[in-house]
Amino acid sequence: MTPFARIAIIGLGLIGSSLARAVRARMPGVALTGFDRDGAVCETVRRLSLLDSVAGSPAAAVAGADLVVLAVPLGAMRAVGEAIRPALAEGAILSDVGSSKQAVIDALADCVPPGVQLVPAHPVAGTEQSGPEAGFASLFMGRWCILTPPPAADPAAVARLADFWTRLGSRVETMDARHHDLVLAITSHLPHLIAYSIVGTASDLEDVTKAEVIKYSAGGFRDFTRIAASDPTMWRDVFLMNRDAVLEMLARFSEDLAALQRAIRWGDGEALFRRFEASRAIRRAIVDAGQDTGAADFGRSHPETPATTPGA
Amino acid sequence: MTPFARIAIIGLGLIGSSLARAVRARMPGVALTGFDRDGAVCETVRRLSLLDSVAGSPAAAVAGADLVVLAVPLGAMRAVGEAIRPALAEGAILSDVGSSKQAVIDALADCVPPGVQLVPAHPVAGTEQSGPEAGFASLFMGRWCILTPPPAADPAAVARLADFWTRLGSRVETMDARHHDLVLAITSHLPHLIAYSIVGTASDLEDVTKAEVIKYSAGGFRDFTRIAASDPTMWRDVFLMNRDAVLEMLARFSEDLAALQRAIRWGDGEALFRRFEASRAIRRAIVDAGQDTGAADFGRSHPETPATTPGA
Numbered sequence: 001m002t003p004f005a006r007i008a009i010i011g012l013g014l015i016g017s018s019l020a021r022a023v024r025a026r027m028p029g030v031a032l033t034g035f036d037r038d039g040a041v042c043e044t045v046r047r048l049s050l051l052d053s054v055a056g057s058p059a060a061a062v063a064g065a066d067l068v069v070l071a072v073p074l075g076a077m078r079a080v081g082e083a084i085r086p087a088l089a090e091g092a093i094l095s096d097v098g099s100s101k102q103a104v105i106d107a108l109a110d111c112v113p114p115g116v117q118l119v120p121a122h123p124v125a126g127t128e129q130s131g132p133e134a135g136f137a138s139l140f141m142g143r144w145c146i147l148t149p150p151p152a153a154d155p156a157a158v159a160r161l162a163d164f165w166t167r168l169g170s171r172v173e174t175m176d177a178r179h180h181d182l183v184l185a186i187t188s189h190l191p192h193l194i195a196y197s198i199v200g201t202a203s204d205l206e207d208v209t210k211a212e213v214i215k216y217s218a219g220g221f222r223d224f225t226r227i228a229a230s231d232p233t234m235w236r237d238v239f240l241m242n243r244d245a246v247l248e249m250l251a252r253f254s255e256d257l258a259a260l261q262r263a264i265r266w267g268d269g270e271a272l273f274r275r276f277e278a279s280r281a282i283r284r285a286i287v288d289a290g291q292d293t294g295a296a297d298f299g300r301s302h303p304e305t306p307a308t309t310p311g312a
Numbered sequence: 313m314t315p316f317a318r319i320a321i322i323g324l325g326l327i328g329s330s331l332a333r334a335v336r337a338r339m340p341g342v343a344l345t346g347f348d349r350d351g352a353v354c355e356t357v358r359r360l361s362l363l364d365s366v367a368g369s370p371a372a373a374v375a376g377a378d379l380v381v382l383a384v385p386l387g388a389m390r391a392v393g394e395a396i397r398p399a400l401a402e403g404a405i406l407s408d409v410g411s412s413k414q415a416v417i418d419a420l421a422d423c424v425p426p427g428v429q430l431v432p433a434h435p436v437a438g439t440e441q442s443g444p445e446a447g448f449a450s451l452f453m454g455r456w457c458i459l460t461p462p463p464a465a466d467p468a469a470v471a472r473l474a475d476f477w478t479r480l481g482s483r484v485e486t487m488d489a490r491h492h493d494l495v496l497a498i499t500s501h502l503p504h505l506i507a508y509s510i511v512g513t514a515s516d517l518e519d520v521t522k523a524e525v526i527k528y529s530a531g532g533f534r535d536f537t538r539i540a541a542s543d544p545t546m547w548r549d550v551f552l553m554n555r556d557a558v559l560e561m562l563a564r565f566s567e568d569l570a571a572l573q574r575a576i577r578w579g580d581g582e583a584l585f586r587r588f589e590a591s592r593a594i595r596r597a598i599v600d601a602g603q604d605t606g607a608a609d610f611g612r613s614h615p616e617t618p619a620t621t622p623g624a
Contacts, residue, residue: 128608264558
């Protein structure tokens with residue numbers, strides 16, 4: 001028995017389309033509907049046969065669904081919630097995949113009719129790519145999915161959604177929404193902000209050309225450009241919606257960076273060494289926890305023949 | 313004809329041992345000697361048969377070599393230079409693989425006897441791993457190697473070293489040492505400093521546990537931990553030796569980050585979106601230039617079964 005019989009996914013980008021693929025792969029009997037406001041995305045989803053049917057509106061998509069997942073940018077949650085409210089079926093679970101959870105609870109508070117349970121969720125998974133063609137079924141395998149049910153949520157609904165994500169290969173954790181927002185501010189939001197920022201700094205230099213930045217990016221910079229290539233709309237909304245936690249983490253980061261800056265200015269090699277040495281333990285723990293590959297260089301390939309011709 | 317007949321490598325860690333392997337693979341006739349001050353490293357190099365002979369001292373290693381490559385931390389360059397000076401052969405080229413080049417020129421200025429050419433070099437390649445077992449022959453394939461000959465260097469010596477690195481699969485560029493230091497400050501040194509710093513910030517939080525940081529690191533943080541796992545001694549020396557360029561780039565980065573911080577505080581979504589959108593072009597250019605993989609997520613594997621058991 002799959003936990004749901006009919007699932008509607010609103011928003012069919014990287015995450016929404018990966019969810020559709022994962023459901024198809026793991027729960028082949030489930031009826032899948034969905035909607036995206038971008039007609040080209042709907043066309044692609046039809047062409048790839050990712051859903052049983054692409055609906056003409058959010059309300060039409062959710063009619064009769066016992067699970068509705070909103071996979072839209074945080075700033076679009078309220079409008080979608082209002083559009084689907086009248087069409088939500090009695091007994092349905094309304095969920096999402098947003099990266100900031102208190103914002104989702106606030107946005108959807110007025111969009112949950114009696115008999116519908118709101119159980120927000122955040123699968124901590126993704127890539128820097130966007131759109132339905134970038135999705136894949138195993139995106140959630142081995143990754144954590146954090147559920148942040150409001151205090152009044154029905155435990156049975158929470159358990160049902162936990163079962164759903166577990167069947168997709170995720171590990172499930174339940175957490176208070178505000179605590180989630182603090183945790184993700186440091187593990188996800190601040191890293192993205194910093195990556196976007198340094199890519200901007202590098203682009204704006206006068207003494208170093210953009211061509212030089214690109215050529216010599218293998219020294220470390222290229223690692224930052226990956227997450228700085230993530231969807232700008234999604235990330236704009238994350239920073240606007242999780243403002244306080246991001247500003248708090250950013251203040252701490254800036255203090256710590258200033259301390260390293262001071263150590264460099266005054267030639268305090270011991271302070272630098274101590275800080276640098278402590279970082280290896282965290283990396284090892286992340287690899288040991290199955291949250292990253294232990295292969296050198298993320299397992300990037302180092303073929304005996306270069307990808308492009310030298311000198312080209 | 314290989315450009316050199318006998319090569320000595322001082323320092324047999326990730327880079328030195330990779331160089332030995334690359335020479336073996338590409339120039340099998342060349343005699344390879346070397347030295348490392350760590351006896352355990354020498355033992356490993358002997359066990360792996362990476363060199364024809366591991367010498368008992370730096371001076372013994374370089375005797376008779378027509379190319380000497382120092383692959384030691386920047387802070388050790390001068391001491392090694394002084395140790396090998398009396399043993400350097402007439403006509404030899406003295407080079408290195410350090411990440412900051414004016415510092416190398418300054419450190420070795422008094423260690424170059426008449427008849428020896430100093431041609432510093434920086435292969436922009438590496439991984440977060442350290443030691444002779446982490447090295448591999450294809451590390452330099454398709455990567456740039458930057459030569460920073462002092463103005464008085466013999467062009468023939470520079471051409472010979474350029475030929476050498478080209479045969480190892482690298483693309484070679486010649487650059488003024490100070491300009492190199494500025495370019496690498498943004499493409500390599502600042503990214504490492506920021507990565508070390510945010511890993512420190514994440515470790516020191518009170519409201520978010522280290523276990524949570526590790527579990528949810530797939531949201532972006534784990535990308536930073538890779539380069540923050542790099543060799544602490546090497547990186548301490550880079551920041552001490554390229555101080556001015558790093559402080560300059562750090563000041564610019566902090567300004568740009570403060571501008572994003574302000575946009576978040578005041579809810580300026582348009583400013584955030586503009587900055588974020590511009591970053592994608594740089595990522596594309598880096599992939600197009602063959603300096604990173606275009607595969608999503610650095611090509612990390614997403615197997616259908618997770619690496620470790622869910623819930624474990």
